[in-house]
Structures are given as structure tokens and as C-alpha cells.
Amino acid sequence: MIAQGAALRAPVARRTHTLVVGSGAGGAVVAHALATAGVETVVVEEGGHFLGRDMTQRDDEMLPALYRSAGQQLTRDGLVNVLQGSCYGGSTVINAADCEPTPAPVYEHWRLHHGLALDPGEIAASQARVFAMLGVRPIEAEQVNRNNALPMDGARSLGWRTGTFLHNREGCIGSGYCMIGCAYDAKKGAHLNYLPRAVEAGADVYTDVRIERIVPRSGGGFLASGFVVERGPLTPRLPFEVQAERIVLAAGAVHSPAILDASGLARDLPALGRNVSLQPQLPVAALFPDSVDVVAWRGIPQSTYCSEFDANTREHGLGGFRFEPLSVGVAQLASNLGGFGADHKALMAQLRHAAMALLLVPDAPSGHLAWTRGERGFTASIDYTPTPEWAQRLRQGLRVVADAYFEAGAREVRPASDVFEPLCGRRDLARADSFPIRSGVTRLISAHVQGSCRMGTDPRGSVVDLEHQVHGVPGLYVVDASVFPTSASTHTMIPVMTFADRAARRMLARGV
């Protein structure tokens, strides 16, 4: 059964064996594994229920419908726009469908520095199941649009390594709207596989329901409480309670720790909300001559990458930087281009000839979170200051992206900044070294927030153990992007799902 909040007319009080909070990459996979194994499972999701038929391909309608805070969640200083999906299927509904497993050096790093002695065979089996469920396959050469091809041509001509992503699309017509929901159900997010199959197996899903607090019950198990919320403003409509033997928090890296915090568990978990990675990305636009029609908004938005500058090691995990073309809607793009007034209009008039990419720079987990709880739920305060070392890699990366664009024939390269003058040719590349990284002048985005409930063996430095169970609270689990000790991958959906598959199977194997 899938119950949408608007259909609920009276307070809800339920019992179940397992309650899964959040229906994104982590929650959907756990719910499916448990339900198909015969475990009575309830899933609650704060966001609404949307399928292809509901997607209008309009930024102004879909961002508020599918994203946390309509896509406006920012770090405390406003420097980084922290994007998260908030709907049935979570961020898998609005992501770019790139499927990138956790690289081997990252697992090595976790084993050496965080005590994560994970069985490679078990991980490989989980990942294989995830790939099979999502139908992961290579993007075909003819699916690569000009926006993705141009800078890669430039990169290859400079002798750099490039690649084409694996993805989880089937029947894609290349409309270009992946990041505001696929109207054709061609992008196979969790709302189209794990969740409906969990429901077929007997799981009950409630959308438009927010869990705010969990209390252990004296006789064992937990009482989780929250509200059925009004879609949009997220104001409470009706009380909602579930008694469960087990709770799996999968509300994402910003909100799973918020629920633990609101449940009074922070005192015994000093690492809660700490060690947050944002893996910020810098949007970069490049203008090509009028003879080059890029038309970035059509085709698969992200299909290629340049991995020449990856520097992944067992010492620090992910490192270096990579750049990946990506196009977004015209309204989103407009606010990324520098300037205003007549100059900005002149730029927008050349949009057909503009290419866009993201420069992705993995970071050390240095951020931390705090929350306030109000009528509309949790508001997170995300404290994050990039390190000087990170800033240096970003500037180095900007030089590289610009070089690739110039090699491909661009006449101008514009990183998302309101004060940085465009780079107008190779003679300007050295200016990338002074690219300013400050709030109000630079626009960074994060699509991979991770790490606020770090996995580890020591409760003083981590929140969950290797089974995903919260230290000292048997029966309470966190299974989402929160648990990664450091950034898991340049793209985190497959890593989250792989961990979730492993976590659920471990729960089942232990008979709990």
C-alpha cells in the first residue's frame, strides 16, 4: 500500500516490525530487502509521491515539488548550495543517474584509517544486486550530446583521460530534464524499482509524513512520532506514530542525524553531525562561437567525465579533481552566469552556444551540522569552510577545465562568480590561480552531502558500528549517505545502495 498524506483524514498510530524513515537510495533498498524477506515493513517519506506523469519539465514547478527547501538549502555562510531530493524515491528521483561505485583506494582508506574491515566479496555481491535492480549499463556513444562531447574532445586532444558514465536509464529520449524528474520514467530511480517491489512484497509506504523523534520503549522496541504534513509548506496536519521493533533511519545525511539529535541521543554520540563532506562543485560555463550550436539543454545532461586528475589513494581516499559536463534548466542556469542587467541579457541571448560543466573537488570531511526544529520540521545549519588545500585544487581544476574548453574552441570561460572576469583565452589561464572562493561572489553546489553519522568502531569518533547500528542503541540503525567516514565516490547513489543492501542482508542474517 502507498498512502499519500492528503488521503489521510485521522491521526495514524501503527505497529510494525521495521520502520524505515526516508525512501531514498538507502531507505528504498533496505525496505525492499526486508519486505521481500517477509519482514513487516513500513516506510515513511516526508516528501510527496511523484511519478513521470507528474513531471512538468519546468524548473519553477519541479524544484519546489522534488527538492529539500525547493533547492535552496545553503551552508551557513551561503557559499554552498546543498542539494537533496525530498520525495518518494529521495535524491534518486532528481539525480543525474551516473553510476560510480566506491573506488578501491577509498575502501582501503576506510580499512586503514577508520577500522572498516569490510569483506570485498560481500560488497561486490551487494553492488551486483544493485546494478541488476537498477539496470545499470553504459551510456551509448550516440547518447552523448554536444555539451558533453565538446570539452571531452578538448581534454583528449590535450592527452587527458576521459570516460563515459554507466547509468540507470532505459528508454531515454534525451529530453534533458533528469534533474527535475524524468517525465518518461526512463531514469530508473528507486521510485520505479525498489519501492514498488517492496510494496508488492507487503511493505506499506506513507508519503508526506515526517518523523521527528524516536523514543525507546520500556518493553523493547521504539515509538517513532511525527506528523502527516501539508505538501509544500510541510506544516503538520495530523499526528503520526509508529511502534516498531527496529528503526532504520535513511533520511539522508542532513536529517538522519537531526532525528537522532531531537531524540536526545546526541549526548552519548559526540561524533553526531560532525565529519560532514560536501564534495562541492563549481559550475563553469563556456561560450563557443556562433557557428557552434551546443543546445546544452537537450540530451542526457551528464554523460562524460575527465578523470585525468583523479588522485585516489589509500592515504586520503578520494583526491584530485575531475570535471564533468552537466546542463540544467535555463532558469537555473541564468542565476549561475555572472553579472546582471544588459550584460547578463547579452549572455543569455547566446545560450545556444554555451556549454556547461561542473568541476568536482573531493574534500576532507570538515563540516558539521546543527538543527532547529520548527513547525515546518528541521532546519539545518550547515557549517562548512573549505580548506586552503581544497581551494588550491579547485583553482588548479579551473585552469584545467578552461584549457579543455579552449582546446575545443571556446572563446570564453566563465566560472560561476559575480566578480571574476571571464577567461578569454589561454593567455588568461593564470588568472584561475586567483579565483575568489567567498560567499556572495562564488557559487558552489553540493549534490553529495555525506558523513554526519560516520561508521566506525569507536563510539567517541563514530555514530554507527559496522552493522549500521547506532552505538549503544540496539535496534536503531542509520542506512544512508550519513555513514561514510569520508567521501565514498564522486557520485554517491551506488555507494549508498551498496551499503544499504549489505546492511539489510546483515540484519536478516542475524535474524533481527
Place this chain on the structure above:
Amino acid sequence: MQLPEVTRRSFLRGTLRGAGAVALVPMLAVGCAPERTAAAPRDLRVLGVAEWSLLDTIADTFVPRGGAFALGARDLDLATRIDAYLANERPEIVRGVRGALLLVEWASPLASGRLGRFSALDVDARIACIDALRTSRSATLREVFAGLKTLCLFLFYAADESWTALGYDGPLVGRRVVSP
């Protein structure tokens, strides 16, 4: 990719609390002479007439008529669209926008070395005021620029009317598309 940072929450923190602007908000109603009251729609949902009028002037500075293409903010009645958008926003965000308007009205002329109110200046002086926010040393004023810019540009280019000028043919849903 950058999604809309419309009415950034940082308005509230560093920007408005720091500047004490929220406390000044009531002044907006009396402090700003509504220049274009006649054009203000009757059914504003969030903003007062004076606030709408000021926002209309700001929007016209961010997206003026003419230049690379004819359409400007006033052709779309962007200030009214922003008002409608704000109706679904959290109250603290709305307060943030009000504070930002106030800072533009009073602080941006000073930042650009002028006296008086933004809404009373001529077009060139208004451009200079907005530009002074963009390059300001104050993080608060830069945030005001970034937030209002995003609010205006996002909603202007989300409107169908703006797409022809960009060569963007709009959503495909409802159209016949041929699967490869």
C-alpha cells in the same frame, strides 16, 4: 549545476540580523515613497505596495527592457510573480527578502557613493548601486546582491515568455517525441 538560491537563508543570519535590518522593516512602508503605486496590482499576496514598487524597480535593474532582446522584467510583471512565489515561502524567508529590499533602498546608494534612496535615483545610478553591492567588501551586501539576483533571474527565465529570445523551445511533455 546551481539551483535557485532564492531568498537565501543567509539573509537572515549575517545579513539581516547583523545589519539590524529586520527591526527596520516597518520603516519600509513609510520610508519608501511608492513611486509607481498606480501600477501595483491590487491582489498582492505578501508584499506591501511600497515593497512591490521597490522590487519592481530592482527587477527592472536586473533585467531591463531592451538590449540583446526586448523583453524585460516589467513586461512580465516580475515583481508580482515574485510576490506570488513568496506566498509559499517560510515566513523567515519573506522577512529576509523584506530586509534585503530595505538594504537596497538605503544602503546601496551609500555603497556606491551616493546619497538618497535607490528608488529615487535615475537608471544609471541604480545600475551603479546594484553593482556596488556586487563588488562590496561587506559579505552582507554581496549576499543581498546574490539573493536578489537569483530571485529575479530565476523567475524571469522560468517564464515561458522569455524562452524565445534564448532559442529554448521549452518543455517536451505533451508534445510528440520520437523515441530513439
